[in-house]
Amino acid sequence: MTLASQRSSILPDRITTPTLRSFLGGVPSVDDVGAAERVAALSTRSIKRESKLDALMMMIRMMDLTTLEGQDTAGKVAQMSAKAIRPDPLDPDVPSTAAVCVYPNMVKYAVQATEGTSVKVASVATYFPSGLADTDLKVEETSRVVNEGADEVDMVIDRGAFLAGEYFKVFDEIRRVKDASGEAHLKVILETGELGNLDNVRRASMLAMAAGADFIKTSTGKIQPAATLPVTLIMLEAIRDFFEATGVMVGMKPAGGIRTSKDAMKYLVVLNETLGTPWMTPDWFRFGASSLLNDVLMQIRWVKTGRYWSADYFTKD
């Protein structure tokens, strides 16, 4: 059985907005208070010594080092890519990040800068961050970034359509963008800060996975709140349910607002205790972040040397 047919095995035979509505109606509801309590409990885990260092290194391996600013330039992208390849020139143990994540127009510079390295190039697409454009244009943009060498595509869903209950429109758009992505990995951004509640987060997660998402991602980073622990927990639970129903593994990417390694550690704990070891790899989990990296580097230096180093010792790129 192909992955695509495994995925669609949980879907109704005829996919229309009404049949998708009843599919999503079968998704378990979420109690917000309970979800918040669960992540609060997991946040008290005390991670020390070697388990801390292991986690800090893994955080870097899992990082999509990101710049998504109107003022981005080729030079800025090249600098960030250099940092992604070699985050800490003084410490050869520190690995490269998983990827750099840029706007479509910057893909070619990122591809140049990371050539011959393990660092992948991820491009936001589908008229990021609003996604307010015709599906044809979104598909065209996706093809363009893939042709320019993007290994990964971060698309946004049509939140307006989702909230209005036009599930087929959302589903079909993801499916078409997935087709246009070809070999590139597709991350589907739900923009959970606009979905209003955790029930919607869970439903949107299922819809995106059934439509072909390789990863589901919380946020664009342009809307507050961006990634939160309860939202991440609910998406991870949806991934687990989907895996059990179809046998297809889907990855998770919280993005936006994760700035300290202490925060990132909590996400790793939630991942570890919800999906477990098989997902504890950059193949299946990413952090979308711009300022997290230096804090992780500072923590690594601290764990290794027993001293805190000033921010001046870490490059700002």
Place this chain on the structure above:
Amino acid sequence: MTAEITKPSTAPLEWEYATSREATDILDLEDKYGLFIDGEFVKPKSKSYFPSINPATEETIAEVAEAGEADVDAAVSAARRAHTEVWGPMPGAERAKHIFRIARMIQERGRELAVLETLDGGKPIKEARDVDIPLVAGHFFYYAGWADKLEYAFPGIRPESLGVAGQVIPWNFPMLMLAWKVAPALAAGNTVVLKPAETTPLTALLLASIATEAGLPPGVLNVVTGAGKTGAAVVSHEDVDKVAFTGSTAVGKLIQSQLAGTDKKLTLELGGKAAHVIFEDAPLDQAIEGVINGIFFNQGHVCCAGSRLLVQENIHDRFVDKLKRRLATLRVGDPLDKNTDVGAINSRAQLDKINELVESGQSEGAEMFQPDCVLPDRGFFFKPTLFTNVAQSHRIAQEEIFGPVLSILSFRTPEEAVEKANNTPYGLSAGVWTSKGSRILWMADQMKAGVVWANTYNKFDPASPFGGYKESGFGREGGRHGLLPYLKWSES
């Protein structure tokens, strides 16, 4: 479908959390503890001592005095004198100051109390630290606030204290049960003779010294340590005006029969076999957490533990699968490790009782599941355990196990859920999970239990009364209701 894990290109991190042990050097323990009578630690007239051990290591922490009848008599006399001369006549506002001061000192010394509670009782440090001790301080703060407002608590009556309260508390929440009893008794103007459980006497003794430091007048709080005989001496002492007991239903019945024909007031908080009902429309993953918290909190040593799980038939298998997977992530072991979820069983005797009941569950035909976890070599530990295919008539569905053991039954209709939930001599607590508000209200109305939690479990608050129906006891602790058992009144 059996799903297979795709092999990743980057090896996953097999993340074992390093041990993160709470330091015990904050404690300043004695080798030997006397009885706390009339404001000081005294040697027992019985000349007898017993060891209090750490159930996680089986090592003796300290020797503790065993109070005999003469010792209990001395404690009751001290309490009587303190009530007549000092605490009874003292204005409520002054009593409040003392209780507030104790509450603040409990907060200040919270870490010390939490570590000792874990050491002596075996509960995970994260629970002692984040649940028990904050609630203990909360109860003292709450009742301190009532001390000068008793006339307003129950309008139209003039409340008066009863005199000497004899209180016997269990080992599952040594400090919290102390707080539930001592705080309202003191606020209402009574003096106290407290008998902590023989396996967990140390925090009560630490609290006694905190109370002394706080300037509580001698004799207002007395702590007599010992086992059942000491407890019997406290409840049957003729100069005790009020008896409050938390513990097993068997002992509760014995106390009630002993007190028959006396004018002592009595409250009993006894056993439970709570039904935890999961409807098909429940928020399933949060319900899983609720069930886990309901039965594995404090190793299931909880009188209100949700030990009988009733799952609607059409989600039964899926829910049980989720539960099994979640069970495998529980971290069982050293209670002092900050990452431990399930700690040590409180005593050898309790471990034997759990073993006995679990064996009966297997021989009666229920299906047992335990996760693959390694228990420490020493100490008293028991794996988190589920039973499926449980019949209502099995002992594991009827008797209180008081351990980390969950019996799972299914139901088809809400009516059947209610019938099964109420089909027990107990009636302490219950839980219900559903997305329907109307069903929550209907279930709460139908279930004969003192507490019904909806879409949550094991939530406590000083302002909320707690207590049982049927053989789970009578009288309420917590809230304004918690003052009543410690007051008598005339109409004003």
